[in-house]
Amino acid sequence: MAKTWTKFPHSDKRFLYTPAILKKSWDRLHRGDAEPLPKNDGVIDAWIAFHAGSFQEAAELGERAGADGVNVANKSQAIYANYLESADRRKLELFDEVAARAERLQKDQPKNANAYYWQAYALGRYAQGISITKALTQGIGGKVKAALETTLKLAPKHADAHIALGAYHAEVIDKVGAMIGGLTYGAKKDVALKNYQTALKLNPDSAIARIEYANGLVMLEGKKALQQAEQLYAEAAGCEPMDAMEKLDVEQARAEIED
Numbered sequence: 001m002a003k004t005w006t007k008f009p010h011s012d013k014r015f016l017y018t019p020a021i022l023k024k025s026w027d028r029l030h031r032g033d034a035e036p037l038p039k040n041d042g043v044i045d046a047w048i049a050f051h052a053g054s055f056q057e058a059a060e061l062g063e064r065a066g067a068d069g070v071n072v073a074n075k076s077q078a079i080y081a082n083y084l085e086s087a088d089r090r091k092l093e094l095f096d097e098v099a100a101r102a103e104r105l106q107k108d109q110p111k112n113a114n115a116y117y118w119q120a121y122a123l124g125r126y127a128q129g130i131s132i133t134k135a136l137t138q139g140i141g142g143k144v145k146a147a148l149e150t151t152l153k154l155a156p157k158h159a160d161a162h163i164a165l166g167a168y169h170a171e172v173i174d175k176v177g178a179m180i181g182g183l184t185y186g187a188k189k190d191v192a193l194k195n196y197q198t199a200l201k202l203n204p205d206s207a208i209a210r211i212e213y214a215n216g217l218v219m220l221e222g223k224k225a226l227q228q229a230e231q232l233y234a235e236a237a238g239c240e241p242m243d244a245m246e247k248l249d250v251e252q253a254r255a256e257i258e259d
Contacts, residue, residue: 004056005055005056005080006084006086008052008055008084008244010053010244012244015051015247016048016052019041019048022044022047022048023037025242028205028242029051029242031202031203031205032159032208033075033114033117033160035071035075040065040068040069043061043062043068043069046058046059046061046062046069046072046076047072049061049076050072050075050244051242051243051244052243053243053244053247055076055079055084056080058076059072059073059076059077059080060073062074067105067109070101070104070105071114071115071118073101074098074114074118074122075114075118077097077098078094078098078122078125079248081094081095081098082125083248084248091125095122095125095126096126098121099122099126102114102117102118102122103115106119113150113154113158116147116148116150116151117148117158117160117161117164120147120148123140123144123147124144124167126140127144128171141172144164144168145165145168148161148164159199159200159202159203159209160199160208162198162199163196163208163209163212165191165195166191166192166195166199166212166213167212167215168187168192169187169191169192169195170187170189170215170219171219172187173188173192174219174220192216192220193216193220196216197213199212200213205240205242206239207241207246207250208249210232210236210239210253211232211233211236211253211256213232214228214232214233214236215229217229217232230257233253233257236249237250237253239253
């Protein structure tokens with residue numbers, strides 16, 4: 001992690017949490033990832049850096065904190081890679097590191113839901129980077145699906161895992177069609193839609209749930225879903241961000257609307 005990461009461009013005092021305020025705001029901030037409140041002060045410090053948008057510092061503090069800090073290190077690196085890393089090759093390397101670290105954590109903490117979720121997220125974004133079709137032929141799709149299903153077995157209210165599983169079904173169907181998608185990869189349109197809807201019920205303030213649901217609708221239903229997708233994007237752009245990651249989600253929605 002020697003290379004300096006690009007700075008978060010929307011710093012805001014509202015995203016600077018003290019340990020006490022972080023604990024009070026924890027449930028709202030982590031409604032998406034169902035991450036339990038850490039007991040270790042070093043891990044709390046890493047999450048404070050993450051929510052403020054100091055992603056590199058958060059990743060380094062998380063790694064230093066041992067197994068209990070791996071989820072914050074992975075989330076920081078994955079969100080940074082997704083939104084702020086501009087070099088495609090470096091982005092893939094960062095996702096690859098997250099997936100490998102998450103897989104090691106599964107061996108140390110087999111009941112840690114986010115050890116599976118961050119593996120799935122990183123592999124899913126990696127797959128988008130190399131092309132979904134290529135990723136499916138490499139067996140990455142099956143790994144993503146299995147990791148997300150394990151996440152939801154361990155944490156049924158993990159809204160972000162519901163979003164990601166919806167995206168898995170939608171992207172597979174979009175790339176290989178409903179019949180091959182269903183027979184070969186277990187991808188189903190009704191399951192995708194149900195996952196997106198569940199995510200929004202679990203995390204009603206989420207911009208990213210709306211963005212991904214909109215994208216999924218267009219992949220699954222084409223032009224007839226455009227109006228609903230535009231409405232979801234407008235709602236996402238109007239969401240009130242509580243931290244740096246949510247701010248990046250909202251900015252993504254605004255950029256999409258302007259296009």
